[in-house]
Amino acid sequence: MQPAPDWTAPWFAPVAEEGRVVGAALARGEALPQALDTRGPCPVRFASQAELPAGVAYEQFIFDTGRVPTRENLHDFFNGLCWLRFPLTKQRLNRLQAAEIAAAGVGAVRGPVRDALTLFDENAALLQAPEPLWEALVARDWHRLFVTLRPLWAQARLVLFGHALLEKLVAPYKSITAHVLREPVPLALGDDLAAWDAWLAAGLSAAQLAAKPFTPLPVLGVPGWWPANEGPGFYADASVFRPPRPPASA
Numbered sequence: 001m002q003p004a005p006d007w008t009a010p011w012f013a014p015v016a017e018e019g020r021v022v023g024a025a026l027a028r029g030e031a032l033p034q035a036l037d038t039r040g041p042c043p044v045r046f047a048s049q050a051e052l053p054a055g056v057a058y059e060q061f062i063f064d065t066g067r068v069p070t071r072e073n074l075h076d077f078f079n080g081l082c083w084l085r086f087p088l089t090k091q092r093l094n095r096l097q098a099a100e101i102a103a104a105g106v107g108a109v110r111g112p113v114r115d116a117l118t119l120f121d122e123n124a125a126l127l128q129a130p131e132p133l134w135e136a137l138v139a140r141d142w143h144r145l146f147v148t149l150r151p152l153w154a155q156a157r158l159v160l161f162g163h164a165l166l167e168k169l170v171a172p173y174k175s176i177t178a179h180v181l182r183e184p185v186p187l188a189l190g191d192d193l194a195a196w197d198a199w200l201a202a203g204l205s206a207a208q209l210a211a212k213p214f215t216p217l218p219v220l221g222v223p224g225w226w227p228a229n230e231g232p233g234f235y236a237d238a239s240v241f242r243p244p245r246p247p248a249s250a
Contacts, residue, residue, distance in 0.1 A: 004170075005074075010225050011169050014159050014193055015081040022081065033070045036080040043091045046070045046080055063098035074170060078163035085193065086161060088201035093121050096206050116209035122164035125178035125217065126196060128185035129156035138182065138215050142241040146221050147232050153223040157185075159196065160219070172220060174228075175240045179214035216242075 004023065007016040018039050025035035033046035044066050052061050052069040062068050068083065070076045083090045100114050127134070130152050136145035160166055160178060168176050183203065189195040218240050220226040228234050235241050 006170075009169065009172075010222075011160055011172075011219060012166065015078070015085050015166065018081050018084050022077070032072050032077060032080065033068075036070070036084070039084050042083055042087050044068050044083060044087075046083075049076075057101055059094055059097035060101050062094050074167050075164065078166040082161065082163045082166075086197045086200070088197045089161070089204065090121075092201040092204050093117055096204070096209075100206065113206045113210045116212060117206075119179060119214070120181070120204075120209060121162065123162035123179045124214070125165070125180045125219070126159045126161055126185050126200065127156065127180050127217075128159075128187060128189070129153075134184060137180065137217060140216075140242065140244040142221070142235050143232075146223065146229070146235050150223050157191065158217075158219070158222055159185075159193065165219075169219070172226070174220055174226075174237070175218065176220060177216050177218050177240075180217045182213045182215050 005012055005019060007020055012019065022032075022035045022039060025038065026032065031048070033048055036042075036046045044062060045068070047065075047067040047069055049069045049071045051067065052058060058069060068080070070080060097114060097117050100111065100117070104111060127137070129137075132149055133145060133152050133156055136142075136149060158178075158180075160169075162178065165176070165178055181200075185196055186199065189199060221229055221235060221241065223229065
């Protein structure tokens with residue numbers, strides 16, 4: 001499970017406390033499922049990947065047993081940390097996956113709802129920010145978002161939810177991009193991530209996610225997250241900070 005995460009990095013802040021504790025347990029020789037299980041409360045427990053029977057869908061197994069098959073790698077390490085940090089939302093995503101499996105079975109193609117659920121689980125981020133930042137983000141007006149409105153980021157908070165996204169940031173590179181849920185986190189929730197979790201779990205639905213309610217955000221552009229973005233030229237890289245697509249012709 002190398003390299004080790006830098007828990008001082010701002011993108012790891014929501015999971016850093018548990019990450020350090022679970023990481024220390026791993027360093028003592030504990031298996032990942034056991035290291036995660038000691039950090040409850042959590043609506044699931046963690047199991048070796050070997051417990052997942054052949055031919056059984058991963059999401060169905062979790063729904064049926066309340067156990068999460070877990071491999072000894074960074075991907076599943078961060079998945080476990082996200083279960084600990086966002087237990088209600090992770091459980092909601094699993095229930096939605098199980099409902100889709102019950103309705104349509106498991107085939108070679110997941111379908112739009114299961115694809116969207118997987119995308120959210122792997123790569124989503126949540127943003128609490130003033131309205132002008134939201135407007136610039138959705139418009140992909142990167143200069144306005146990160147340069148003109150830079151002082152407003154002091155009033156914003158970006159929280160990474162997707163465990164694959166967190167895994168990528170162990171070795172950060174400029175083009176890492178999150179899918180930000182286009183549903184602003186209410187300012188009234190403040191910094192209380194348990195309240196964020198409850199709010200998010202209550203609002204997620206299959207129909208909402210199937211509509212792909214996401215907007216891209218290159219996360220290392222966030223002010224304070226990466227030293228290189230102090231220079232405005234950082235955002236001139238159109239291969240990363242891509243302009244909006246032109247509207248389709250009639």
